Amino acid sequence: MGDAHPLSGLLTTLGFSGDRFARRLNAAAESLGRPERIHPKTPYKWMRGEIPRPPWRSLAAHVLSRELGRAIAVTDLGWPSDEMEYVSAIAGLHLTWMTCGTLQVVQTVTDASPMDRRTFLLLAGSSLTAPAHEWLIAHPAEQIGRRSGSKIPLDVVDHLDEMTGHLRLMDDRVGGGNLLDLVLHHLRYVSTLLNEGRYTDTVGRRLHATAGELLRLSGFLAFDADQHARAQRYWIASLHAAHTAGDRALGANILGFMSCQAKDLNHNREAVVLADTARTGYPGTSPKVKAILSLRLAEAHANDRTTTPARRDTDTRRSIDEAFDALTDTAPTTSDPAWSYWMTPAHAHGQAGYCHLRTGDHTRARHHLRQSLQGLDYSREDALRNTLLATTYIRQPHPDLEKALAHANQSLTLLQGQVDSARCRGHLSQLTTALTPYRASQPVANFLDRASSVLTAERPRPAHR
Structure with missing residues (x-):
């Protein structure tokens, strides 16, 4: 009987069955946005000598390296390189x-x-x-x-x-x-x-x-x-x-964007840490920068499910209040950097509305989102705010389909003809999920059909990857 396959020995070290390893590989592929999946029994074929097709050789080496805490190369598994590398x-x-x-x-x-x-x-x-x-x-x-x-x-x-x-x-x-x-x-x-x-x-x-x-x-x-x-x-x-x-203001702003991304990816505690570090690291008094950083922290708190609802609501409201206090500062001691031009009361209302939507306060969310649309002149944000406003009407205890669709269709028109934003399409996708139970309504069915064409359209990717 021949020697055991290297993969077999490594899985034994980890205490993994082939089925469990397949699940880890599929999860890793999904996290990378890859469409490929393997059958739970496929790793057993590899251990019997079958060579995996790309991307599974590199992906297997990556998952094993992560689980073992040391570098595992594709060649360590007895396989030829598939010219892919996960780093x-x-x-x-x-x-x-x-x-x-x-x-x-x-x-x-x-x-x-x-x-x-x-x-x-x-x-x-x-x-x-x-x-x-x-x-x-x-x-x-x-x-x-x-x-x-x-x-x-x-x-x-x-x-x-x-x-x-x-x-x-x-x-x-x-x-x-x-x-x-x-x-x-x-x-x-x-x-x-x-x-x-x-x-x-x-x-x-x-x-x-x-x-x-x-x-x-x-x-x-x-x-x-x-x-x-x-x-x-x-x-x-x-x-x-x-x-x-x-430039501490710029550095803090960057951390604010990192916090926003972490929040969107459900790394909610990390989002709070990043936003809080941004505020700690900015010693200046620019009203707009202070508002930007406070609202990033408000968004992080609103999405943080590691704390109690009462604490989440309190921390969110406090950060929102700090942002609006900064914007009404009549005697700032530091000028606003050029990149902070976008932080206006309209944008502040839009972010506050999103925060209240996340904490389940649909009345406050609607108030702020309506205010944001009155002074908004950027198409992408217009599409996003209308989607969020529509969401408040569909998620309230007694959904208002007419008002939800009025805002949803405004957003969809922008996404069909002018705005290219995967982030906006993500919010639109969540809205369509919330509307699907009401598809028996012809206006809802019409909207869902229109939205489907936007959500399934092939979008060009930048050449630089």
């Missing part, structure tokens, strides 16, 4: 919080090849919050200037920031993952200036802040297109750039 979203970004580390981190994420066959795995738990704590305690960066290369005057940075502002507005109007390619082209140019130009300390800090904001925007575009691990990589690099720039 952590922070791979290659474990670098110092000094200027040299930042330059390398920025270059690592901006120079990634479209042919890169690695699949990045989402950070969760302590690995997700660790970069936030490192940012919080890192010593200020020194020697930002560079003494060789062509001189970069300050007005060049002004022009770069103006272009960055236009890219932000394009995202506000239409969203979509395809904009990511354009942002990355702009970012690569800034990265080239950082690595090859000659500039003073002042210009260097400005350039790092520009790179940080472009990376922040890249992360949001990836997040909005459901490329969550890629978004985490951009945000970690962005955090490094913001730290080198000495």
